[in-house]
Each structure stands twice: as C-alpha cells, then as structure tokens.
Amino acid sequence: MNEHVSDPYVHQAKLVGYRSRAAFKLLEANDKFNFLTKHMSVVDLGSAPGSWSQVLSNTLGSNGHIFALDLLEMELIKNVDFLKGDFREQEILDILVKKLGKTSLDLVISDMAPNISGIKSSDQAGIIHLNELALEFAVKWLKPNGCFLVKSFVGEDFDGFVAETRKQFEKVTTFKPKSSRDRSSEIFVFGRNRI
Numbered sequence: 001m002n003e004h005v006s007d008p009y010v011h012q013a014k015l016v017g018y019r020s021r022a023a024f025k026l027l028e029a030n031d032k033f034n035f036l037t038k039h040m041s042v043v044d045l046g047s048a049p050g051s052w053s054q055v056l057s058n059t060l061g062s063n064g065h066i067f068a069l070d071l072l073e074m075e076l077i078k079n080v081d082f083l084k085g086d087f088r089e090q091e092i093l094d095i096l097v098k099k100l101g102k103t104s105l106d107l108v109i110s111d112m113a114p115n116i117s118g119i120k121s122s123d124q125a126g127i128i129h130l131n132e133l134a135l136e137f138a139v140k141w142l143k144p145n146g147c148f149l150v151k152s153f154v155g156e157d158f159d160g161f162v163a164e165t166r167k168q169f170e171k172v173t174t175f176k177p178k179s180s181r182d183r184s185s186e187i188f189v190f191g192r193n194r195i
C-alpha cells in the first residue's frame, strides 16, 4: 500500500487521467520501438481497467481499429471495441475473430497476467500459457510485418517462449521498462515484423 501511495507513476497516471500506471509501460515500449501509428488495427489482450486502450485511443482516434478483451468488465473508452471473456476459451476467441471480420492486424499487445497466487511455479506456468496463446493468435492474425508486444515473467520456460517468438518475427527484443517495479519479475517481449 505504501509503495502504491508513494509511486510517482501512480500520481502521474491520476494527473493525466489514465486508469492505471500500466499506461507508462506501453508508452515506454513505444518510445523504444516506435510501433504505434495513426491508422493501425490493434488487439489489446488483458485490457482492463483500460490504460493501454486509452493510450491507443489517444494515438489512433477514429483512424484505426482497436479491439480489446479482458476477463473483467471495462468501462467504455472512445473508439475501443471491448469484449469481456476468457482468452483461453475457444468460444471467446471465435467471437473476437468474428469481430475482426476482414481486418488484419498491425499490432497485438498483451498485458494479460494470471491472478498472482504467490506460488512461483504456478504463476510462471500461468503467464507462459497466456503468452503462448497470445503468440499463436498474433501469428495467425497479424499482417506480414505486424508487431507483437507481450508481458511475461522471468523464470522457467521464459527463454523457450522467447525462442518460439524469434521463429515468427524478424527481430525480437526483451526489455524491462523503468515504470515496471524493481521487485517484479515482469519483462516485456517485443517482436517486430512478423515473418
């Protein structure tokens, strides 16, 4: 709680009107890799409460397509088409794909994370499973040269996941944003240009 109250990113998020400090992780990723453009089609996985979608909405306006999905409800964001459901379920995936219609994607971003149980091995297995599903989705629905950003945790099977991602994208980079808490094992993987 103390950490939250004294966190500069929490203050900044409040000031600017972002629903979560997570916005700064996406902004930092974009500063580093420069992948957000005005006319793109994007899927935002694990979108609630919605700060990444807010960043997308601010950047794209009504010029692109923004699809967002989360297990939890998310308050409306202008120009964001939200679907509530579990990305691991085929039925939800089918609804998302139906929403995409003929849109092929420029970018897939995933901030999905399981509820942290504190049991490291099971939390790790949970996020790697979500990472693999997000990668599979991205490879299937991204345009050639489309990009992929995904949050993971350093630990068992992370290197294997990065190796799988490297097979699908021209260049893959891992990085930890400054806005990611030091004690967190979270790390982001960015894939540029789907092969």
Ligand SMILES: C[S@@+](CC[C@H](N)C(=O)[O-])C[C@H]1O[C@@H](n2cnc3c(N)ncnc32)[C@H](O)[C@@H]1O
Pocket: 019, 020, 022, 023, 045, 046, 047, 048, 049, 050, 051, 052, 053, 069, 070, 071, 072, 085, 086, 087, 088, 111, 112, 113, 114, 115, 130
């Ligand atoms: C760190 S939060 C995302 C924050 C979000 N990027 C933002 O900027 O507001 C992780 C989200 O992943 C979602 N999530 C976890 N597992 C999921 C799943 N299987 N399907 C869909 N969403 C999932 C959680 O409900 C949670 O809202």
